[in-house]
Amino acid sequence: MAHKGTTGSKLFITVLYMVVSSSAVPVTDLLDRASQRSDKLHALSTSLSQELNSHLPLIGRVITPRPSMCHTAALQTPTDKTQTLQLSEANLLSLARSLLQAWMDPLVDISTSANSLPHPARNIISNQVQELQEHSKSLEDGLDILSRKMGPVAQTISFLPYLRGNDISQDRISSLINLQFLMSCFRRDSHKIDSFLKVLRCRAAKLQPQMC
Amino acid sequence: MKEVMEEAVLLFLLLVIYTPDAQGTRYSPPGKPELTRCRSPEKETFTCWWKPGSDGGLPTTHALYYRKENSDTIYECSDYHTAGENSCFFNKNDTSIWVNYNITVVASNALGSTFSDPVDIDVVYIVKPNPPEKVTVTVMELKEWPFLRVSWEPPHKADTRSGWITLIYELRVKLEGDDEWEMHLAGQQKLFNIFSLRSGGTYHVQVRCKPDHGFWSEWSSTSHIEIPDYLHREKSMWILIAVFSAFIFLILTWSLHMSSHSLKHCILPPVPGPKIKGFDKQLLKNGKSEDLLRVLVVSDFPPTTPSNYEDMLVEYLEVYVPQEQEVLLEESKDLHDSCLKFEGSTSDNDSGRVSCDSHTLLMDKCGEAKEEGRQTDQEDSTTEAEAQGQQKDWDQDTLMYANGDILSPEKSSGRVKTWPSVFSPLPQYTLSLPDQTSSLEMAKQHCYSDSLFCPGSTSSYLTHLGNNDNETLGPGSWEICLSNRQPYSHIPQMQTCQQVRSHSDVNISTIARKQEPAGLPLPFFRPTAYVEVQRFDEEDMVVLQSIVSDHGFHEGFPQMLQQEDYSKVKGVDSNNMLLLQTEAMKEDGDGCRCQDQVTNGVTESSCTLSISTTPHKPTAHIHTVVSTQDEMAQPASGYVDTATIFTLPTY
Numbered sequence: 001m002a003h004k005g006t007t008g009s010k011l012f013i014t015v016l017y018m019v020v021s022s023s024a025v026p027v028t029d030l031l032d033r034a035s036q037r038s039d040k041l042h043a044l045s046t047s048l049s050q051e052l053n054s055h056l057p058l059i060g061r062v063i064t065p066r067p068s069m070c071h072t073a074a075l076q077t078p079t080d081k082t083q084t085l086q087l088s089e090a091n092l093l094s095l096a097r098s099l100l101q102a103w104m105d106p107l108v109d110i111s112t113s114a115n116s117l118p119h120p121a122r123n124i125i126s127n128q129v130q131e132l133q134e135h136s137k138s139l140e141d142g143l144d145i146l147s148r149k150m151g152p153v154a155q156t157i158s159f160l161p162y163l164r165g166n167d168i169s170q171d172r173i174s175s176l177i178n179l180q181f182l183m184s185c186f187r188r189d190s191h192k193i194d195s196f197l198k199v200l201r202c203r204a205a206k207l208q209p210q211m212c
Numbered sequence: 213m214k215e216v217m218e219e220a221v222l223l224f225l226l227l228v229i230y231t232p233d234a235q236g237t238r239y240s241p242p243g244k245p246e247l248t249r250c251r252s253p254e255k256e257t258f259t260c261w262w263k264p265g266s267d268g269g270l271p272t273t274h275a276l277y278y279r280k281e282n283s284d285t286i287y288e289c290s291d292y293h294t295a296g297e298n299s300c301f302f303n304k305n306d307t308s309i310w311v312n313y314n315i316t317v318v319a320s321n322a323l324g325s326t327f328s329d330p331v332d333i334d335v336v337y338i339v340k341p342n343p344p345e346k347v348t349v350t351v352m353e354l355k356e357w358p359f360l361r362v363s364w365e366p367p368h369k370a371d372t373r374s375g376w377i378t379l380i381y382e383l384r385v386k387l388e389g390d391d392e393w394e395m396h397l398a399g400q401q402k403l404f405n406i407f408s409l410r411s412g413g414t415y416h417v418q419v420r421c422k423p424d425h426g427f428w429s430e431w432s433s434t435s436h437i438e439i440p441d442y443l444h445r446e447k448s449m450w451i452l453i454a455v456f457s458a459f460i461f462l463i464l465t466w467s468l469h470m471s472s473h474s475l476k477h478c479i480l481p482p483v484p485g486p487k488i489k490g491f492d493k494q495l496l497k498n499g500k501s502e503d504l505l506r507v508l509v510v511s512d513f514p515p516t517t518p519s520n521y522e523d524m525l526v527e528y529l530e531v532y533v534p535q536e537q538e539v540l541l542e543e544s545k546d547l548h549d550s551c552l553k554f555e556g557s558t559s560d561n562d563s564g565r566v567s568c569d570s571h572t573l574l575m576d577k578c579g580e581a582k583e584e585g586r587q588t589d590q591e592d593s594t595t596e597a598e599a600q601g602q603q604k605d606w607d608q609d610t611l612m613y614a615n616g617d618i619l620s621p622e623k624s625s626g627r628v629k630t631w632p633s634v635f636s637p638l639p640q641y642t643l644s645l646p647d648q649t650s651s652l653e654m655a656k657q658h659c660y661s662d663s664l665f666c667p668g669s670t671s672s673y674l675t676h677l678g679n680n681d682n683e684t685l686g687p688g689s690w691e692i693c694l695s696n697r698q699p700y701s702h703i704p705q706m707q708t709c710q711q712v713r714s715h716s717d718v719n720i721s722t723i724a725r726k727q728e729p730a731g732l733p734l735p736f737f738r739p740t741a742y743v744e745v746q747r748f749d750e751e752d753m754v755v756l757q758s759i760v761s762d763h764g765f766h767e768g769f770p771q772m773l774q775q776e777d778y779s780k781v782k783g784v785d786s787n788n789m790l791l792l793q794t795e796a797m798k799e800d801g802d803g804c805r806c807q808d809q810v811t812n813g814v815t816e817s818s819c820t821l822s823i824s825t826t827p828h829k830p831t832a833h834i835h836t837v838v839s840t841q842d843e844m845a846q847p848a849s850g851y852v853d854t855a856t857i858f859t860l861p862t863y
């Protein structure tokens with residue numbers, strides 16, 4: 001995939017250089033920026049999902065696949081607060097990175113199918129998908145930098161295979177349903193990422209309670 | 213025995229309960245319940261509420277069942293009471309996040325049960341926290357300016373310390389009596405300062421919060437705070453403002469005073485005085501219009517003795533110069549338009565028409581007069597009859613004209629009385645002094661000197677004279693303003709005359725032909741000759757001079773002149789109308805066409821005006837008339853020649 005030189009990633013690279021040179025940029029700041037970006041990512045996915053839902057035909061709602069069929073369901077993630085808070089920071093980061101990594105390819109697919117979507121708000125949707133991709137990329141880069149600061153555990157990424165089970169020649173409703181399903185999966189996963197990072201941020205900023 | 217009795221009672225009760233009512237109320241299965249909402253205050257527990265349907269007349273119970281997304285196990289709600297009626301509370305153990313719940317509510321009664329529509333929810337998306345707590349508002353001072361400091365705490369249930377929930381806050385402020393709140397977004401901070409307060413007022417403050425991806429909480433309870441009076445600061449400001457405004461006021465007054473004179477001129481401009489030569493302002497101020505008009509008007513123009521009509525008619529032709537200012541103005545106005553406008557006066561045309569058929573029609577530059585001319589011409593033909601009735605009166609007036617002060621003509625007045633036949637309806641002028649005009653006067657219309665044109669010499673306008681000093685003249689008096697070129701007519705109304713002349717210069721009187729009544733407007737137009745009063749003889753004779761020199765309209769004139777065509781007074785008919793005729797010249801079939809001049813206008817024979825045009829164009833003469841503007845013809849020397857009355861030098 002093409003590496004897009006967004007301002008975010010540029011910023012991260014600048015930070016990286018600074019970190020390398022002076023090691024002065026605190027992790028808390030990095031985490032703060034990362035959580036802001038993940039917050040934006042989730043907001044985008046929510047609006048996109050709502051946009052698709054509003055035009056989904058009734059039958060689509062009935063036969064929408066369950067979220068348990070998301071390709072990322074294989075990844076074990078906490079299911080309540082206690083479980084989440086019990087995770088270590090490295091684990092949290094690793095989970096976040098794994099989830100994010102698992103969505104890079106599907107986002108490309110979403111982008112292509114959104115461009116040819118028989119949907120009234122096609123342009124808006126493809127723009128938002130584009131933005132989604134950019135944010136994901138920059139977040140991925142930033143988390144990459146963070147992980148290097150947090151040890152080897154943080155750097156492990158679980159691989160989650162994405163099976164492109166969708167035929168190109170799908171009928172209109174099927175492609176719409178599939179897209180909507182993918183977006184719902186992404187919405188949840190982006191919320192997970194956001195939550196993990198915010199927990200991480202709060203933990204790292206013990207001396208700065210205003211962050212939490 | 214007792215037991216039997218009890219059983220019987222029980223049975224009876226059962227029967228009563230379960231027997232259908234005599235009225236026929238039906239018991240039915242319950243209506244469908246509906247899940248209204250589910251909310252989680254801290255992302256750890258959540259509650260669902262439902263709305264029951266109809267109960268079908270029987271006691272109904274509700275039950276909530278749910279299923280998590282990964283398993284097919286159906287669970288029932290374990291807590292129906294904590295959250296109130298028709299609710300189900302999921303405690304921490306039952307709550308899983310990032311898991312879809314499929315929830316259904318069932319209503320059942322004795323006759324059956326009804327399932328609600330299932331609802332899918334994920335707890336993380338339904339977070340609505342409790343309002344912030346411990347909201348404190350204090351008044352603090354910053355360099356003698358007060359401000360409010362608001363502080364609060366997150367709801368105690370929400371775990372923000374571990375970062376599980378991230379809340380952002382918003383507060384709103386308003387004065388006691390206001391309707392609108394002032395909103396402030398506070399972000400994640402728990403402290404906020406509000407400035408720009410009004411001293412002496414009571415403020416209401418409220419705070420609310422929202423998770424990063426959830427719903428806004430309710431507003432906290434209102435906190436009231438009263439701002440103490442900081443009068444000294446505001447007072448000094450008011451003093452400053454008062455002094456400043458007083459200073460400005462003083463400056464304004466002074467400048468106004470200095471420029472009062474010029475201001476007065478600006479606001480109330482001085483009324484311009486009349487600028488008429490020989491005009492006596494004092495007389496005007498005195499306000500006696502009669503006197504005024506007497507001054508304006510050459511004395512006793514209007515003949516005072518009605519009995520002398522005959523004499524007047526016979527003795528001389530009097531041309532009158534209009535002397536009222538209104539007339540002046542009106543004429544000038546008309547003149548400027550260079551059109552004779554008959555619009556408003558078509559009726560007048562009818563009423564006062566003196567067989568001035570097409571004589572009254574003047575050729576107009578604008579062409580408007582053409583229309584009017586046509587109208588008038590048509591009217592002529594149609595209203596001649598009625599005109600005749602009025603003719604008499606009109607004639608009388610004209611006679612009065614004639615007989616009147618002709619005896620005392622004054623050079624200065626330049627009066628020329630034209631004969632009725634000469635009159636063409638000029639309603640405009642008659643209407644100039646409406647207040648003074650009698651109806652008869654209204655009927656009188658100016659006759660364009662077209663009729664005069666017939667003789668080819670005089671172009672004059674009859675303007676209605678103010679009646680005041682015209683008792684002698686009778687009900688109305690007519691003024692004819694000759695187009696005076698020469699300065700001999702030293703009349704104050706020179707301007708008018710000039711204008712009149714110019715007007716008449718521009719216009720070509722059209723003389724309708726009997727033969728060609730309506731048809732073309734053009735036929736109505738004939739070149740006419742102008743006559744100007746050259747002088748008054750001692751014998752009360754008016755020397756007329758044609759003024760055709762610079763009028764291309766009068767194309768006919770040159771030829772006329774060459775042919776020595778001029779108007780003659782053919783005679784006076786029974787109505788005391790002067791019949792003018794032009795000697796027939798080389799007419800190419802046109803003949804004399806000025807019958808309209810003749811009063812009752814039927815006298816074809818009395819051809820008072822001959823229009824000589826290019827021989828080969830009988831009707832074209834009109835065209836030529838129209839187009840002759842550029843062709844300057846030799847000055848015409850046509851003129852009215854009343855053989856019996858006076859002699860005019862020929863030119």
